[in-house]
Amino acid sequence: MRTLDHFHGGIHPAEHKLESSELPSRIAPLPSLLILPLHQHIGAGAKVQVQAGDHVLKGQLLASAQGMVSAAIHAPTSGTVTAVQPHTVPHPSQLPGLCVHIEPDGKDQWIDHAPLEYRAIPKSELLAKLREAGIVGLGGATFPTHVKYSLATDQRIQTLVINGAECEPWITTDDRLMRERAAEIVRGIEVLRHLAEPAETLIGIEDNKPQAIAAMRAACAGSDIEIVTIPTLYPSGGEKQLIKILTGKEVPSGGRPTGIGVACSNVATAYAIHRFVDHGEPLISRQMTVTGNVRTPQNIEVLIGTPLEELVRLAEPLPGATGYILGGPMMGVHIDDLRLPVVKGSNCIIVKSAKLFPPAEPAMPCIRCARCAAACPADLQPQELHWFSKARDFGKTQEYSLFDCIECGACAYVCPSHIPLVQYFRFAKSEIWQRERETQAAEIARERHEFRMERIEREKREKAERLALKEKAATAAKPAAPIAAPVMINPDADPDDTLQMRIDAAMTRAKEQAATAQPRNTENLTPQQQAKVAEIEARRAKFSELASNAGADDESSKKS
Amino acid sequence: MMWSSPFVTQATSVSQIMLRVLLALIPGIAMYVWFFGPAVLVSITLASITALATEAAMLKLRNRPLKPFLTDNSALITAWLLALSLPALAPWWLVVVGTAFAIAVSKHLYGGLGNNPFNPAMIGYAVLIISFPAHMTHWLTPHGLGGIELSFAQQLDYIFGGILPSGLTLDALTMATPLDTLKTQLHLGLSVGDIREMPIYGRLAGHGSEMVAIAYAIGGIYLLYTRVINWLIPTTYLVTLFVIAGIFHLADPVHYAAPLFHWFAGAAMLGAFFIFTDPVGGSTTFRGRIIYAAGAALITFLIRTFGSFPDGVAFAALLMNICVPLIDIWTQPKVFGKKGGGK
Numbered sequence: 065m066r067t068l069d070h071f072h073g074g075i076h077p078a079e080h081k082l083e084s085s086e087l088p089s090r091i092a093p094l095p096s097l098l099i100l101p102l103h104q105h106i107g108a109g110a111k112v113q114v115q116a117g118d119h120v121l122k123g124q125l126l127a128s129a130q131g132m133v134s135a136a137i138h139a140p141t142s143g144t145v146t147a148v149q150p151h152t153v154p155h156p157s158q159l160p161g162l163c164v165h166i167e168p169d170g171k172d173q174w175i176d177h178a179p180l181e182y183r184a185i186p187k188s189e190l191l192a193k194l195r196e197a198g199i200v201g202l203g204g205a206t207f208p209t210h211v212k213y214s215l216a217t218d219q220r221i222q223t224l225v226i227n228g229a230e231c232e233p234w235i236t237t238d239d240r241l242m243r244e245r246a247a248e249i250v251r252g253i254e255v256l257r258h259l260a261e262p263a264e265t266l267i268g269i270e271d272n273k274p275q276a277i278a279a280m281r282a283a284c285a286g287s288d289i290e291i292v293t294i295p296t297l298y299p300s301g302g303e304k305q306l307i308k309i310l311t312g313k314e315v316p317s318g319g320r321p322t323g324i325g326v327a328c329s330n331v332a333t334a335y336a337i338h339r340f341v342d343h344g345e346p347l348i349s350r351q352m353t354v355t356g357n358v359r360t361p362q363n364i365e366v367l368i369g370t371p372l373e374e375l376v377r378l379a380e381p382l383p384g385a386t387g388y389i390l391g392g393p394m395m396g397v398h399i400d401d402l403r404l405p406v407v408k409g410s411n412c413i414i415v416k417s418a419k420l421f422p423p424a425e426p427a428m429p430c431i432r433c434a435r436c437a438a439a440c441p442a443d444l445q446p447q448e449l450h451w452f453s454k455a456r457d458f459g460k461t462q463e464y465s466l467f468d469c470i471e472c473g474a475c476a477y478v479c480p481s482h483i484p485l486v487q488y489f490r491f492a493k494s495e496i497w498q499r500e501r502e503t504q505a506a507e508i509a510r511e512r513h514e515f516r517m518e519r520i521e522r523e524k525r526e527k528a529e530r531l532a533l534k535e536k537a538a539t540a541a542k543p544a545a546p547i548a549a550p551v552m553i554n555p556d557a558d559p560d561d562t563l564q565m566r567i568d569a570a571m572t573r574a575k576e577q578a579a580t581a582q583p584r585n586t587e588n589l590t591p592q593q594q595a596k597v598a599e600i601e602a603r604r605a606k607f608s609e610l611a612s613n614a615g616a617d618d619e620s621s622k623k624s
Numbered sequence: 625m626m627w628s629s630p631f632v633t634q635a636t637s638v639s640q641i642m643l644r645v646l647l648a649l650i651p652g653i654a655m656y657v658w659f660f661g662p663a664v665l666v667s668i669t670l671a672s673i674t675a676l677a678t679e680a681a682m683l684k685l686r687n688r689p690l691k692p693f694l695t696d697n698s699a700l701i702t703a704w705l706l707a708l709s710l711p712a713l714a715p716w717w718l719v720v721v722g723t724a725f726a727i728a729v730s731k732h733l734y735g736g737l738g739n740n741p742f743n744p745a746m747i748g749y750a751v752l753i754i755s756f757p758a759h760m761t762h763w764l765t766p767h768g769l770g771g772i773e774l775s776f777a778q779q780l781d782y783i784f785g786g787i788l789p790s791g792l793t794l795d796a797l798t799m800a801t802p803l804d805t806l807k808t809q810l811h812l813g814l815s816v817g818d819i820r821e822m823p824i825y826g827r828l829a830g831h832g833s834e835m836v837a838i839a840y841a842i843g844g845i846y847l848l849y850t851r852v853i854n855w856l857i858p859t860t861y862l863v864t865l866f867v868i869a870g871i872f873h874l875a876d877p878v879h880y881a882a883p884l885f886h887w888f889a890g891a892a893m894l895g896a897f898f899i900f901t902d903p904v905g906g907s908t909t910f911r912g913r914i915i916y917a918a919g920a921a922l923i924t925f926l927i928r929t930f931g932s933f934p935d936g937v938a939f940a941a942l943l944m945n946i947c948v949p950l951i952d953i954w955t956q957p958k959v960f961g962k963k964g965g966g967k
Contacts, residue, residue, distance in 0.1 A: 233632065391629075428692060445908065448952070448956075
């Protein structure tokens, strides 16, 4: 038996998994419309390759990956592109993003596709193909898989962790997938093993999924993939937390698992990879749990781009919906508009009702009970972070490691004062990002200003040079003329030297002019005003010193 | 409305937590009534009414909603803890002044629930013992020692009218506390052993009061069991008090009482489970809680043994409350991913 490590804190929210986990999953019928956001993954959005009016086949490229961290988007079925225009996308901001709209033709006609002999091609080619197939992590973060497995030549993966923990309440997609398609998942894992060449492969599954564990055990029989049953404790499915449980290693703050020799992917990602290598299918569908206030909570295989409305209808919603949660109740997003499409990162839609999700009780002041700190899987002190966020003391929030917060919601879950702690932390994070952007903008403005000043200086210099050249030409024409004598200190001097002197003289004149011109408006000031001016000057000097120091810091951090 | 995750919470609310603390005090109060008569119930009632009235007035002045704060039960805890810290025969105005000061000044002037750096009940106690020291010494003689015991009506007469039955003086009804007696008798040259032979002492500490302390501990165990309080503070406090008292007792048993005496005398048990565990003014980190509770134990022992006040729990709480911000800064735990020596 493997000895398991554990992470700090964690909670046991009511699971609500049995509602949806016992029905076999079904395949959703073709939707009436598909809406495919170009930005469904972490990194740069995909570049659209079709236009309104185009007829596309199932699996045809709609938008290609641009940049390293990006992933392609494909047509989930055959049909006509009706528009490429903004539409609300599933994102906490609920802002519109550019989407390809497709009207299915009902034929579901595939583009030419074929299985991939992935062992016969170089790894770099396989990675490029995963990128083209639009494969991203389906555990929720949607980090492009090809980036995760693009390892530096000196990077060795000790452990490949496959995440089947599925710790969020209500969600059962991975559970169902493991029960029903264990062998296929293992096929996908083999591809990841081929890429990462790990010394060991571990599949972590929470002990509340005995049937999934049994199915995966059976599928892995005879291989050296190990199924590790872990205690049910939210958020053990968090990447860093699962790695800690299985390997005892902590992913350093701000680092990636590969840095400590671990790669981690979700079971659903492995399944998507299997579909690609064994069937040649890009990522165009996924499993989703539809649960909550519906008659038949269940798991449904659905085309990406399907409006949530059509998906939810399949589970027969009951009256009394008070909104929807896209994702789980701990980390999901509240939405009101079901016209939003399913995206690659969607794993669950919960129909809320006042009974299942009663409105939050009004927040009371923090009593410093530190139950949040006891529950925090990142060993943070949420009560302090809350205090500093509330006071807008963002420097202090960073000192207290705000950015190590994974927003799992465990703190807010246990808070007896019902303080929406995660909301405070998101606010603080976004404020800090905003300020960083502003600082960057100021930095750019400063650079621009300096460049402009330099240009003006250069133009002056060039003008002086031109002037001098002209004069030189004139002198050359009349070599003996004494008119030029005043500046010709040494008549034997080389004309070029004279030229240089003239340039210098012109420069000094210009400088003197500038020097005398500038302070003009600060003359005849009262002593108080002068003091103020001096103070401002001092502050300016300090800022520029700070700026140059900051620049130096940036340099050194880049090097390290 | 919840627009941001998480969308589920655990049911325990502040008001439920506080209610459990009140429930946990009931065994101690019952023992108190058994040994010292029902006067303490009058103090508790008076303190509760004063606390709620002051809370309401302050909330009104501060333009805060009344309902959530009047029902959070926190003012009642302050009231009960203060009432239990006062002599049962305390005149009505003593209870009212102490409670009103605790709620108005040490709670609301600092920002109300969650913002008071000091334990309000202990501030109330400190104010009273400094301002009215004489009234704070009228501890009733416990039941079972053959002393004169007042009926409830007679107790009420004294509390509200200052009237004692004819022919009785306060001295005949009250006595010094076991901790006080120990201190004065030691000064008179008696040994701890001789003093403990006196009838006011029981098996562990004071007759009667030791049973109240045991009942507080039972309430405390209920709080631990229901996870209302964290085990670290009571454990550290009691262990440290035991160790310090034990060292002195072993070195000089004639002049220093046994550690168990310190546990069950005075307010040590009340402090361990109900006062130092007040989260608002306490430390929040693991190491911080150890420092906080150990410091409180040290101060308790020092004041009891070498100081002039009868007990040290209240001042231990207040002095350690002052240190909490610094302790918390010093004892911040390493966060996930930053444990490998800052790699």
